[in-house]
Amino acid sequence: MVASDLDRTLIYSSAALALGMPDALAPRLLCVEVHESRPLSYMTEDAAARLARLSDETVFVPTTTRTRRQYQRIQLPGTAPKYAICANGGHILVDGVSDRDWHASVLDRLAGECAPLAEVRAYLSATTDQTWVRKHRVAEDLFTYLVIERDLLPEGWLELFGHWAGE
Template sequence: MSTALISVDLDRTMIYSSAALGFPIDASVTCVEMYAGGPLSYMSMRSTELLRKLASEAVVVPTTTRTVEQFDRIDLPGAPWRYAITSNGGNILVDGVPDASWRASFDDVDLPAVQQELAARADGDWVLKRRTADDLFCYLVVEPDAVPAGFMDDWSQWCAARGWNVSQQGRKIYSMPDVVSKSRAVAEVRTRAVDDGLLRTESIALAAGDGALDADMLLAADHAIRPAHGELDALNFRPPGLTVTTATGGRAGEEILDWFFGRIAEHMEP
């Protein structure tokens, strides 16, 4: 029975594109995701070894805004996962299968109204793609420098009045129901893991993530860490007790995993 629940974001926290990795693709790096016939995401070999070891000692929960399909593309070290969270908390996977009862709890989310309004507002060459994720939320792929002045503020205000939130992560602008969040899904997984006998009631909750959609998960954890890059770094997100890595890119991923082991060791000290 484990003494730690670890919820960890994936993109730019655990896994990295070649551009975001920060060091050359060589024998010290392994590809963990293929897409359209080519490599897409990487981890250092040291990170893969650390993550496998961590998964054998704690209840590690991959926690991502990716859809179920996008998550399934990743060959993440440490699998198979008893629990994983996708769709920003909209889906909980149990032994790889989305839990129908959890997903049904979001059936009353009014996605069509948001899609319709967004289509009317986000019209122009600056919008490269419009996407809907798992029938839960939507996002735009944009040219960041071409987003019209005031769009984010105006769209955020419209969404906030209807129980939705907006965030931009690089080329993606997410429109997300407030009820769909990583922290709520992690809390549900913790309850289930205790009931399953995988996790001690007094276990600590640890978390790591780099984006605005990770903020609630970091704040809800007993101890949390973020890399010194990404959206939260740009926002200077530094609540009391949050650890920030000294490294960036893939080395930050290694530092995060080392930090997890350190927090577990501290918790186990008499």
């Protein structure tokens, strides 16, 4: 079995590709995700061929922070994965269907060991600013995250958040 993250490991958005070479030297790309009728994520053709061979020879398990809906937009080369791990482990998919027992155990652990999602969202709303936060998202009622402008992130904010989260 081989498990691998997807974004910025096997697949890349246009922005994440960072092709820092002359156009004529850029690798050939295969679009593996379309969203709202627009190409969104890519693999190099070489990586796609290698993944196709790998998935024919062993069990390949994509793992991702993506929600199930976001994951389902991806069309990886090779044999379709039987298993996938989505939403930071909140869902294990078997043939595209979430394992209910696993998901229930995750919800139990979150309820017993973590701050409530509403509390985390409230903290983020109170301590962030729209000048550097592009999006504030909730993923499948499991976790929340921010899409930020890294260059505008206030110095020390991550440390303050880490301290709060550790309490």
